Amino acid sequence: MFVPVILGSDKTTVSVATGNNEYYPLYASIGNIHNNVRRAHRNSVVLIAFLAIPKSKFEFNFIAFT
């Protein structure tokens, strides 16, 4: 069966515990599910990862992490 995976992230960060660690949430869904169901959530969009956000105190050229 053809199951296209849809990934999405959010600029909104998630803080864990003390707030020192911030993460970008990464969501996954599949293209087979009808749009109206995806909008109504119902487990059709699932949180699959928290991506770490390396912090910098300087301005750099965005090479390594973009």
Next chain:
Amino acid sequence: MPAPEINDLMDIWAAQALKHDDHPPFADYQDLYSTVDVTPLADVPWQSFTASFQGERPDGEVPPWMDGQYDIWFRDPLSVVRNMVGNPDFDGEFDYTPFWEFEPSGERRLQDFFSGNWAWSQVVSRVFCAPFVLISHFGLEQHF
């Protein structure tokens, strides 16, 4: 709830439901237990690993993020997707193959992901389909 009480509850439920020509969700406690036992959907466990910058460091002052260790938390994407595909909640609201859909006016109807061009082009070979499109087109014209 102890097994005998589950049985009592289902009996009462059955008596009530009978009026509406309906039946309780489970016949008895064994039916309930076996339903729970075969439920395949479970939360996919979270895992984590630590990542750090592996590239070349610049001369002079090294920016702190290059030396940092970063935790990445994730759930096995294949298991998550497998759960979604197997979730009976989506029955009837789930497409198995890409399709083209048309309004009565003949206008293409684009709604769900599988009605779009991208999904179609992933699965369908133009070379393979061209003769069939021609045949069906010809057939339609004859029909009208």
